[in-house]
Amino acid sequence: MGMTFDRNFFTQIGRDSGALTMLTTVVHSFGEPGEYRAVASNGDSQATFYISVDKSCAVAAAQIDLANLTTPAADVTCCTGQGAPRFVVHPKGYAVFHVSGGSGGYWVTARRADEDSNIKPYDTRELRDGDFFSAILLRPGTYSIKNTLSNAEARATVSYPSTGPAPYQPPEPLVIDVTAAIEPADIELRPMQGLNFNVHASARIVIELMEPDDGPGARA
Amino acid sequence: MVSDITIAASAAAFTKLFNELRDNFHLIKSDSASFGPFSASYDIKLHLQGGNLTLNDDNTIEVTDLEIVWDTLTVKICFNIPGWCVGGFCIVPDPWNGCLVSFPGFCIGGQQICPGLDFSGLVSEITDLKANLNAIYYVDPARQPGWSDLDAELNQHPNKWRIFIHPVLVNVDPIDIPATAANLLENAVKTLIEDLIPSEFRWAADLLWAIIGPILDFVISVLGIVGSVEDWLSNLLGSTPPFDLLELIETAIADYFASQHPIYEFEDPYPVLPAGGGLIPVKIPIQGLTATVNSKEMVVLANVGAV
Numbered sequence: 001m002g003m004t005f006d007r008n009f010f011t012q013i014g015r016d017s018g019a020l021t022m023l024t025t026v027v028h029s030f031g032e033p034g035e036y037r038a039v040a041s042n043g044d045s046q047a048t049f050y051i052s053v054d055k056s057c058a059v060a061a062a063q064i065d066l067a068n069l070t071t072p073a074a075d076v077t078c079c080t081g082q083g084a085p086r087f088v089v090h091p092k093g094y095a096v097f098h099v100s101g102g103s104g105g106y107w108v109t110a111r112r113a114d115e116d117s118n119i120k121p122y123d124t125r126e127l128r129d130g131d132f133f134s135a136i137l138l139r140p141g142t143y144s145i146k147n148t149l150s151n152a153e154a155r156a157t158v159s160y161p162s163t164g165p166a167p168y169q170p171p172e173p174l175v176i177d178v179t180a181a182i183e184p185a186d187i188e189l190r191p192m193q194g195l196n197f198n199v200h201a202s203a204r205i206v207i208e209l210m211e212p213d214d215g216p217g218a219r220a
Numbered sequence: 221m222v223s224d225i226t227i228a229a230s231a232a233a234f235t236k237l238f239n240e241l242r243d244n245f246h247l248i249k250s251d252s253a254s255f256g257p258f259s260a261s262y263d264i265k266l267h268l269q270g271g272n273l274t275l276n277d278d279n280t281i282e283v284t285d286l287e288i289v290w291d292t293l294t295v296k297i298c299f300n301i302p303g304w305c306v307g308g309f310c311i312v313p314d315p316w317n318g319c320l321v322s323f324p325g326f327c328i329g330g331q332q333i334c335p336g337l338d339f340s341g342l343v344s345e346i347t348d349l350k351a352n353l354n355a356i357y358y359v360d361p362a363r364q365p366g367w368s369d370l371d372a373e374l375n376q377h378p379n380k381w382r383i384f385i386h387p388v389l390v391n392v393d394p395i396d397i398p399a400t401a402a403n404l405l406e407n408a409v410k411t412l413i414e415d416l417i418p419s420e421f422r423w424a425a426d427l428l429w430a431i432i433g434p435i436l437d438f439v440i441s442v443l444g445i446v447g448s449v450e451d452w453l454s455n456l457l458g459s460t461p462p463f464d465l466l467e468l469i470e471t472a473i474a475d476y477f478a479s480q481h482p483i484y485e486f487e488d489p490y491p492v493l494p495a496g497g498g499l500i501p502v503k504i505p506i507q508g509l510t511a512t513v514n515s516k517e518m519v520v521l522a523n524v525g526a527v
Contacts, residue, residue, distance in 0.1 A: 006326075007418075009326075009424070010417070010418070010421040010424045022326060023306070023307070023326075025311065025323055025324060027311055027312060027321050060314075060320050060321070061312075061320060061321045061322075063324060065324075093320075094312060094320065094321050096321055096324065098323075098324045100324070100326075132311050132312060132321070134311045134323050136306055136307060136323070138306075138424070138427060139423055139424075140423050160423070160426070161423075161426050161427040161429070161430035161431075162426075162430060163426075163429045163430050163432075163433065163434070164430070164433065165433070165434065166433050167430075167431055167432060167433035167438075168427075168430035168431050168433065170306075172309065173309045173310075173311075173323075191427050191430070192306050192427070192431075194307070194309045194311075194323055196309075196311050212423075213423075214422065214423060215422065215423060215426060
């Protein structure tokens with residue numbers, strides 16, 4: 001785990017599966033063996049990389065740091081060979097797209113190198129059945145959670161932190177199912193508690209702060 | 221054998237001389253050191269005051285209740301805030317055991333902070349200072365080899381007999397760090413951590429406090445403090461290497477009295493009549509000067525040497 005005091009932790013309040021930041025992750029299984037050419041973009045910069053989905057590879061989770069890929073002269077030590085970075089994962093394994101620092105806003109598109117161009121490439125802005133989107137909310141308040149591709153909605157409330165007799169540890173993550181609806185629709189969270197969205201339908205999950213909670217002092 | 225010269229100074233006069241010497245003592249020092257999980261530095265400036273002086277018949281001088289006034293006593297302790305990690309939880313569980321995919325975690329923190337504590341104005345005590353007198357012949361290093369005694373006097377570099385208080389025991393009490401030290405440390409750490417987070421993110425600061433838990437417990441754990449904060453600080457500064465301020469003060473006081481500043485000095489040859497009427501001054505050489513005390517006075521004995 002990296003050590004940081006990145007200001008983005010505090011300034012980036014909302015979360016978007018189609019614009020990944022430090023506290024979000026998309027997990028995708030390619031399933032079909034083959035060579036995939038992928039592009040990570042955030043509007044300002046982009047980077048091409050390859051994902052080899054290989055039965056002979058025992059890797060269950062290929063960690064793909066999008067910030068590192070798009071940083072010039074980044075020390076990408078993930079891959080073998082020369083040229084664009086290459087990640088290898090088992091067909092039943094997962095590509096884990098995450099952002100280790102900076103303002104983020106990344107999405108990833110990937111298509112098989114030998115695939116028919118008529119087949120739609122994978123795009124993290126349109127999550128598929130079997131994908132996972134995971135997010136952490138820090139700022140206390142009430143949030144709307146929307147699948148912008150289906151207009152399904154839910155609501156989450158992050159409680160205000162309080163100092164107790166022992167250091168605070170966030171509880172286990174909550175699991176949210178994304179089908180035609182988002183269930184449960186009413187979510188109570190504690191700060192830093194994870195939200196794991198199990199995606200079963202086409203989805204782009206956007207989480208926005210509706211009403212901030214500035215603590216007991218502000219409520220008084 | 222009877223001495224040619226006998227000079228006595230009453231206990232009251234001796235006390236006056238001692239007080240003047242005491243008032244001119246100052247110690248200024250700074251230092252820093254690493255202690256593994258933290259580093260510390262200090263700035264001190266101190267002087268002496270008070271004290272009860274007694275002259276004894278066994279040729280010793282004893283000063284009790286001499287006070288050390290810490291004009292400046294500031295301590296800075298630097299340590300890294302440990303990282304508080306978010307994430308790391310499981311996203312895709314392994315159907316058989318454990319976890320296939322975890323949320324890549326991040327740790328917030330790792331910054332160094334240096335809370336400062338100011339104990340200026342504190343008073344410590346030298347419970348006991350025992351000494352005797354030591355007369356030392358002093359040849360002014362600025363005196364040229366070819367100079368006569370008259371040349372040396374005219375050039376203001378005469379030789380001298382110097383009488384020093386020679387401490388044989390200096391016993392400094394441990395630094396009495398007040399019990400409020402824990403509060404001071406807690407507040408200093410709190411302020412510094414709050415400064416790390418911009419004030420508009422009040423919620424983030426509160427989240428950080430929740431993660432840290434009780435701040436004093438956190439500080440005690442990071443610094444490895446066993447016992448009270450005040451005892452720990454007193455120990456850190458006062459009685460353990462590398463700072464060992466008690467030893468430093470004892471040595472500084474001993475050096476000051478024993479070799480740097482005499483309680484009294486006589487010029488040699490001693491001027492008897494000043495120059496005048498076209499005549500050179502009359503001076504007598506002094507030999508074998510000794511200084512002792514008894515319960516009533518300081519006694520200086522000397523002989524007139526060959527001219």
